[in-house]
Amino acid sequence: xxxxxxxxxxxxxxxxxxxxxxxxxxxxxxxxxxxxxxxxxxxxxxxxxxxxxxxxxxxxxxxxxxxxxxxxxxxxxxxxxxxxxxxxxxxxxxxxxxxxxxxxxxxxxxxxxxxxxxxxxxxxxxxxxxxxxxxxxxxxxxxxxxxxxxxxxxxxxxxxxxxxxxxxxxxxxxxxxxxxxxxxxxxxxxxxxxxxxxxxxxxxxxxxxxxxxxxxxxxxxxxxxxxxxxxxxxxxxxxxxxxxxxxxxxxxxxxxxxxxxxxxxxxxxxxxxxxxxxxxxxxxxxxxxxxxxxxxxxxxxxxxxxxxxxxxxxxxxxxxxxxxxxxxxxxxxxxxxxxxxxxxxxxxxxxxxxxxxxxxxxxxxxxxxxxxxxxxxxxxxxxxxxxxxxxxxxxxxxxxxxxxxxxxxxxxxxxxx
Amino acid sequence: xxxxxxxxxxxxxxxxxxxxxxxxxxxxxxxxxxxxxxxxxxxxxxxxxxxxxxxxxxxxxxxxxxxxxxxxxxxxxxxxxxxxxxxxxxxxxxxxxxxxxxxxxxxxxxxxxxxxxxxxxxxxxxxxxxxxxxxxxxxxxxxxxxxxxxxxxxxxxxxxxxxxxxxxxxxxxxxxxxxxxxxxxxxxxxxxxxxxxxxx
Amino acid sequence: xxxxxxxxxxxxxxxxxxxxxxxxxxxxxxxxxxxxxxxxxxxxxxxxxxxxxxxxxxxxxxxxxxxxxxxxxxxxxxxxxxxxxxxxxxxxxxxxxxxxxxxxxxxxxxxxxxxxxxxxxxxxxxxxxxxxxxxxxxxxxxxxxxxxxxxxxxxxxxxxxxxxxxxxxxxxxxxxxxxxxxxxxxxxxxxxxxxxxxxxxxxxxxxxxxxxxxxxxxxxxxxxxxxxxxxxxxxxxxxxxxxxxxxxxxxxxxxxxxxxxxxxxxxxxxxxxxxxxxxxxxxxxxxxxxxxxxxxxxxxxxxxxxxxxxxxxxxxxxxxxxxxxxxxx
Numbered sequence: 001x002x003x004x005x006x007x008x009x010x011x012x013x014x015x016x017x018x019x020x021x022x023x024x025x026x027x028x029x030x031x032x033x034x035x036x037x038x039x040x041x042x043x044x045x046x047x048x049x050x051x052x053x054x055x056x057x058x059x060x061x062x063x064x065x066x067x068x069x070x071x072x073x074x075x076x077x078x079x080x081x082x083x084x085x086x087x088x089x090x091x092x093x094x095x096x097x098x099x100x101x102x103x104x105x106x107x108x109x110x111x112x113x114x115x116x117x118x119x120x121x122x123x124x125x126x127x128x129x130x131x132x133x134x135x136x137x138x139x140x141x142x143x144x145x146x147x148x149x150x151x152x153x154x155x156x157x158x159x160x161x162x163x164x165x166x167x168x169x170x171x172x173x174x175x176x177x178x179x180x181x182x183x184x185x186x187x188x189x190x191x192x193x194x195x196x197x198x199x200x201x202x203x204x205x206x207x208x209x210x211x212x213x214x215x216x217x218x219x220x221x222x223x224x225x226x227x228x229x230x231x232x233x234x235x236x237x238x239x240x241x242x243x244x245x246x247x248x249x250x251x252x253x254x255x256x257x258x259x260x261x262x263x264x265x266x267x268x269x270x271x272x273x274x275x276x277x278x279x280x281x282x283x284x285x286x287x288x289x290x291x292x293x294x295x296x297x298x299x300x301x302x303x304x305x306x307x308x309x310x311x312x313x314x315x316x317x318x319x320x321x322x323x324x325x326x327x328x329x330x331x332x333x334x335x336x337x338x339x340x341x342x343x344x345x346x347x348x349x350x351x352x353x354x355x356x357x358x359x360x361x362x363x364x365x366x367x368x369x370x371x372x373x374x375x376x377x378x379x380x381x382x383x384x385x386x387x388x389x390x391x392x393x394x395x396x397x398x399x400x401x402x403x404x405x406x407x408x409x410x411x412x413x414x415x416x417x
Numbered sequence: 418x419x420x421x422x423x424x425x426x427x428x429x430x431x432x433x434x435x436x437x438x439x440x441x442x443x444x445x446x447x448x449x450x451x452x453x454x455x456x457x458x459x460x461x462x463x464x465x466x467x468x469x470x471x472x473x474x475x476x477x478x479x480x481x482x483x484x485x486x487x488x489x490x491x492x493x494x495x496x497x498x499x500x501x502x503x504x505x506x507x508x509x510x511x512x513x514x515x516x517x518x519x520x521x522x523x524x525x526x527x528x529x530x531x532x533x534x535x536x537x538x539x540x541x542x543x544x545x546x547x548x549x550x551x552x553x554x555x556x557x558x559x560x561x562x563x564x565x566x567x568x569x570x571x572x573x574x575x576x577x578x579x580x581x582x583x584x585x586x587x588x589x590x591x592x593x594x595x596x597x598x599x600x601x602x603x604x605x606x607x608x609x610x611x612x613x614x615x616x617x
Numbered sequence: 618x619x620x621x622x623x624x625x626x627x628x629x630x631x632x633x634x635x636x637x638x639x640x641x642x643x644x645x646x647x648x649x650x651x652x653x654x655x656x657x658x659x660x661x662x663x664x665x666x667x668x669x670x671x672x673x674x675x676x677x678x679x680x681x682x683x684x685x686x687x688x689x690x691x692x693x694x695x696x697x698x699x700x701x702x703x704x705x706x707x708x709x710x711x712x713x714x715x716x717x718x719x720x721x722x723x724x725x726x727x728x729x730x731x732x733x734x735x736x737x738x739x740x741x742x743x744x745x746x747x748x749x750x751x752x753x754x755x756x757x758x759x760x761x762x763x764x765x766x767x768x769x770x771x772x773x774x775x776x777x778x779x780x781x782x783x784x785x786x787x788x789x790x791x792x793x794x795x796x797x798x799x800x801x802x803x804x805x806x807x808x809x810x811x812x813x814x815x816x817x818x819x820x821x822x823x824x825x826x827x828x829x830x831x832x833x834x835x836x837x838x839x840x841x842x843x844x845x846x847x848x849x850x851x852x853x854x855x856x857x858x859x860x861x862x863x864x865x866x867x868x869x870x871x872x873x874x875x876x877x878x879x880x881x882x883x884x885x886x887x888x889x890x891x892x893x894x895x896x897x898x899x900x901x902x903x904x905x906x907x908x909x910x911x912x913x914x915x916x917x918x919x920x921x922x923x924x925x926x927x928x929x930x931x932x933x934x935x936x937x938x939x940x941x942x943x944x945x946x
Contacts, residue, residue: 004443006436025796026752027783030455036783036795043801054784054796056751057717082692082716086752113702114692114713117455168478173439173451271476352455354480406703459662459698460861 002177007139007169008033010176011078011104014143016047017184018102018150020076021191022068023052024061028083029116030166031106035078058083062090062101069099070205072196074150076101080166081108081122088126095130096221097205098194100153100160102146103131107267107318108166109351113402117352118166119318120266123295124327130221132160132228133296134248135266139169140176141293144247147179148235150188155231156224157194163295165268167352179243187242225297232294250299252291253306255281259288261312261364264303264332266292269316269348269355276360287364292328300335312342314367316360316378318349325375345375353379384408418471419567420481424500425490425554428460433580434490434554435466438561440576441568442470450475463498470567486565489513490540490553495521507531511560511600513540513553532611536564536603538596547592548585559593563600570597622839644838645676652679652708654688659706660698664867666857666874667695667772670831671743674770674855677838679709681845682739687726688712691719691744691753694779694859695772717752719744720760723767731766739845743770746787747777750814754786757814761821764849768841771814771852774859782862786812789882790934791927792914794862799917808930818852819888825849826888830856832874836885836897843887856883864913876908881935884942896942905931 012034015023023042025035042052051068055061058079065075079087084105094101105123109115123133134149136142142164149160164170195205209217229250236249246252254274256262263273270291280287290306292299307313313336315329324330326345333343344367349355359379366372387408392398421438425431432453439451447470454465467481483503492514494500504510510527514537518524527535538560544552555577562570574590581589635643645651654675661668679686687710690696696713699706714722723742730738742760749757749771760767776794777783784794790808793799797806818826824847829837837855844851858874860867877883878897882905885897906928909915918924918931939945 004440004449027777027780027796029780032781032783032795036781036798039796040798040800043798045801056754056786058752086717112714165478167455168452171452171455172478173436173449174475175443175448268478272478275477356479356482357477403703403705409703459660461663462660 001180002175004173004175005178006033006171006173007142007164007176008106008171009037010139010143010178011146011164011170012037012041013178014146014184015076016041016050017179017181018076018147018188019074019185019190020047020050021073022065022075023050024055024064024068024075024077025052026055026058026061026077026079026083028058028080030108030118030170031078031080031083031104033170034104034106058087059090062087062094062103065101066090066094066097066099069094069101069193070097070195070197072191072193072198074154074191075099076103078104078106080106081110081116082114084122085110085125088129091126091129091131094159098157098221098224100150100157100191100193102149102153102160102162104142104146105161105163106166106170107163115351116166118168119350119352120163121319121350123161123163124319126161127296127327130158130225131296132156132158132225132294134160134162134294135292136162136164136169137252137268137270137291137293139164139172139174140245141247142169143176143178144239144243144245147184147188148232148239148248150191152228152231152235154191154193156227158224158228163267168268177245183242187239228294228297229299229302248293250292250294250302251306252293254289254291256288256290256306256310258286259310260286261288261314261368262307262310263287263289263314263316263360263364264292264328265289265316266295266328267318269318272355272357273316273360276357276364279357280361280364285364285368295328298331298335300331303332303335304339307336307341310341312344312367314344314346314363314372316346316348316355316363320347320350329375344372346372346378347375348378381409418469418475419485419565420483421468421470421486421488421561421567422481422484423466423468423488423490424494424498425464426460426494427462427464429490430552430554431464431490432466434488434558435468437555437558437573437576437580438468438568439470440579441558441562441572442468444572444575445569447472448474463494485509486511486561486567488557488561490557492516492521495523501526508534509565510535511557511564512537513557515539515542532607533564533604536560536600538599538603540596543592543595543599547588547595552589552592555589555593556596556599559596559598560600562593563597564604570594644835645680646673646834646838648680651676652684654679654686654707654709655699656706656708658704660701661694662698662859662861662867664858664860664865664870665694665698666831666859666870667745667774668698669834669870670772670829670837670855670857671695671699671770673831673834673837674829674841674853675709675741675743677841678739678741678768678845681842683737685738686710687730687738687740689714689719689723689726689740689742691742691748692716692779693745693748694774695743695745697779716748718756719748719753720767720769721756723769724760724763724765727766739768740766741768741770743772745778746771746773746775747785749773750786750812754812754814758817758821761818761823761850761852764823766848766850768844768851768853770841771854772857773854774857774862776859776862778859778862786810787814790931791918791924793917794914804917804924804927805914808927815852815854815886815888818854819891819893821850822891823850823852824890825851826854827852828854828856828883828885830874830878830883830885831858832856832871832878833885833897840887862914864916865911869911873908873911876903876911879903880905880908881939881944882908882931884938884944886942893942896944898946899939899944902939902945905935
């Protein structure tokens, strides 16, 4: 049923429709509304015999699901930022063991400095752990991706992260069509595990693998993961046929047919970029954009095809590889290897800084005029940077960076301590 | 697209107001996007919530910097926070207060807005009348419907009843009608005053 | 610094009662030279029990260490409301690292001070129940078993409050939180779950474990002073009502805390090397209902119908504490 609801509410309702059997929950902003609603639904009896565990940490949350999944249950949790990193060892473990766990990442910046607002540094930190990573543009897509995620995970025996921008999507009210149970059941069959702890057929899970076989195990996992590149479009097609809307897929182009300059991004910022593209078009600039919906595995061929004919690419990303620059842009460059198309890296929206249509338009114009530095930090406050850098040159015991920058930005207590 | 920014303090239902507004717009067959200013806000701290309303699907996620409508649920914020920052010169203003624009010290600024774009509503008092508590958000939503016509009062009331069941929902719905009526009277008074002013 | 035990029978603990005491024994808060380690201007909610408890506890630790104290704070309400950058309410060296590592970080600071021969500087670690009882539990146990020279202060408001009221391992039976809602067969938090961390601390055999409450601030200061006179791992578990999360009147935070103590639900005691050595007797025992009725997180047990079984279960928890600690003399 289509209703004006909160993103977190939509996700929780859809997750229950997917008939999870074990949910583990540890609260962390901005995922709390999801786990709170799930707890209420389970406790009220809306989720059958689903077990809901309030655990003592994120590491425990994923560990609980590793056990539950290995015992044949369909499993779910949600986390973000610090929580995702706290469970990092378990994230690798779940992928290595091939357990089809589905986890929502309510994308949030990773500290220090502690920051509760949106960016992609959390999911980017674990992009190579072997989980499939899907990114939602809207709350409708976030809800739909969870349904696809369970089916994808169980078909491949590979865990899936559904990434949705913290606060921007989780706490936004917008129209979402939450499907009915029958429709979800038709799309998502019961979980049939590839491996399960069963007294009737005992197996050992979690063997130690030495140099003689580790490479082969990893190669096989890599191949399995790559299968998602064909499975995801198939699944998106099935989803469209059944639910009559486009959701998911590897990448989605917008006004790319005759685009001269393409902007690439993940997540909700694509919406803002589409508005910027429309405005640029009215001003005579042939801009277009490509949303990367599946980031892991990376859809190199599909992206390359989507960028066919383009003369300039700008990657707008909400993350930073400290000491290197872009993360997504590196993958894009790899996909475009051999082509002479210039690829710009634009670091934007870190720690929740708003990305405006005006700034995006300016960015495109500057890129076209080859005036964009590399990597370019969108809307960087250069005066603050200059002041801080010269202060640090003058004083050895300069104090914590974050505090000093905030002082400069807020212009409070600007006297030297 | 119209954007609304609501100012208040934590615990006053500012976020709820924006959500209800978006639900009302949805009921009217429009698209709406509502979201709070996010942060570790505690009770009593200044908070903001936003609502975008449009005929077409809303795609942008940028922060609202230039609202078309500003609603001030807590008048103690008027001279503490820049509640009117970015407001368009053709924008709308609704303030919860029992004092007049002059008494609030805002006449110079607010008189520059077009006729019918500024109203002061005793929303907390309306809340006390109906809910025995100074709840200002639902009266202000009714007032918003009357002033801007961006949502129907009936949709505001159905959103309220959906959120607050039973007697509480009815009381809030009635309060929103009072807010609505107050603005209608205020606008008609304004038209009558300016008519008289022109006539003299 | 010696401690003098005083009971105020005529005036009760509503007053500071310092005139009656030797100067040495007067409360830290009554002194002009108190450090106000947690200074005014922080962003805690009205009636926050944790802000009050932290101020008293840290100032007492500062006095005991002659103002040479380093504080490590876990993520949580106290950390968030005391450090709204670029401002900080802390007047002492203070660091926040992560949610689950405060005990370990504090152990590290203590080790560094030892390596540098700075025995004069002492270390405290502090966190809410979430950080202490759940996510930081492993690190806490590590600090205990190594007997690292750290005083750990746990401010227990019985849920994850900073993130919006979710259940922790310290949430009491039947309490409503947003992840243990008052719906279903057993409303609120499931009884029979949860951890008693003071007793777990005792099981580690550390030099000093105590429970305290903002209901008795003299007692809280005294316990911090005793703890600071010792070396090794020490733990004080402080009960701090949260008006927002508990649904109580912010003006009545002290009374809510008092009812928890007087009903026996929150026993006040001290332990040394794993043995209880001292307890505070209840002066005017009250039934647990006097406590429950002050908080909407227990409202579903009283309204619209009384849940007699749940109330009786909570009463028996209180009665067991009274028996176990000899709280009625």
